[in-house]
Amino acid sequence: MTATVSDPGPATRRLPLVLRNRRFGAVWAAQVLTQAAGRMFQVGAVWWLVGYAAGADRGLASGAFLAVSTLPAVALVPLVAALIARCPHRTVLGGSAAVAGLVALGTAGWTYAATPPMAVAYGAALLLAGCQAVFDPCLTTSVPELVEDADIEAATGFELSTQSLAGLAGGLLGPLVVDAAGLAGIVAGCAGAYLLAAALIGATRFPGAPDSPATDGGAPAARRPLRRILAELPFVRRVLLCFTAANVFTTAVFVVMPLYTRTVLHADGSTVAALEAALGAGTLVGSFTGGRLPGTPTVVGAGCLGLMAAALALPGVAAAQAAAVASMAVAGWCVGVIGVRFVALFQRLVPAEDRPGFFAVMQALLGATFPVSSLVFGLLGDHLSPRTLCLVQAIGVLPVAAALWWTGRREPAVPEPEAAPEPEATIESAR
DSSP, X not given: OOOOEEOOOHHHHTSOHHHHOHHHHHHHHHHHHHHXXXXXXXXXXXXXXXXXXXXXXXXXXXXXXXXXXXXXXHHTHHHHHHHHHHSOHHHHHHHHHHHHHXXXXXXXXXXXHSOOOHHHHXXXXXXXXXXXHXXXXXXXXXXXXXXXXGGHHHHHHHHHHHHHHXXXXXXXXXXXXXXXXXXXXXXXXXXXXXXXHHHHHHTOOOOOOTXXXXXXXXXXXXXXXXXXXXXXXXXXXXXXXXHHHHHHHHTTHHHHHHHHHHHXXXXXXXXXXXXXXXXXXXXXXXXHHGGGSOSOHHHHHHHHHHHHHHHHHHHHHSOSHHHHHHHHHHHHHHHHHHHHHHHHHHHHHSOGGGHHHHHHHHHHHHHHHHHHHHHHHHHHHTTSOHHHHHHHHHHHHHXXXXXXXXXXXXXXXXXXXXXOOSSXXXXXXXX
């Protein structure tokens, strides 16, 4: 899979991973494009519903839209796990991005020809989310193929930073484009981003993985049932359950913040964009600083959940745009730190042959609560003040922080990353 080459020197080793490993850099850029497109469509469509199309039922309409956007990640788990395990990862990544591009292109043509019914936006959200539900766990599974073991932490940080970059780009552009060009402008931009991502994947050669059924040219290795994978990883299972419970309350920000902007701040799409950008910027910083914080993952994670609870409560206590922006920035930082610490941990604790199934299950477990959260908080948003909903979110996160801290009392020893080779380096991907 790699070739031994002469030492590239300290200057080369100091380069960021995405520059010295061009394969990983190209795939990471493709993920930035796909998730930014998906986020731009999601945020823009929610603002379109809240500000223009849904009328008095804006809470239920936006909540239902977000629920539809997350259903594929839950419903397609067995199919996604099988697809990633049996097919070349390059084919899966490129194919899912290309299909998403064609869906967005078709939707753009419809919206430019005539004002579409809300059902078109819901249908497009379902299809695009299905493509992303394939792309994301496939990329996570591919990380050990694309980078050396010593670079897994850095690769995980870059991979997780994609969501924050998507929040910065998509969250900022989505509401602004809707205010300027309507839904048609959103889907046209998404189509271009998806198709460019597919082209990047198509131009990237993945190194062969001798132990991967997708690339060895032989028969696929037997896959263990997904429930058995989690049953044999009790610590990982408990951590996932904690984060699943936390997601019921934390992901509600995507429903609560547009409602907060509309009914509490009485502001326009630029304020929604500012809140989304703050969330994305915080996550980006957290993704690159999380690995430097002292303490075990569970201690750091529990502390971040406690801090997130305080951040979520802030807009409920102080009804001001500055408070809301600060809240989203701090909450985003906590999300970034938690993500980089725990995904890197799972990369080392989960056996290589189980990773395709595991990461599909992880995405499904963390996403399973999102439809429920969106619908519940959307319905509540038509009857309760968004300030009250902010306090409900904060109260819900606190017991999960305590449960995660307690889980850490039985945390297993984590394998240390292999040291990078010195006089000679296996960095074929840097050529």
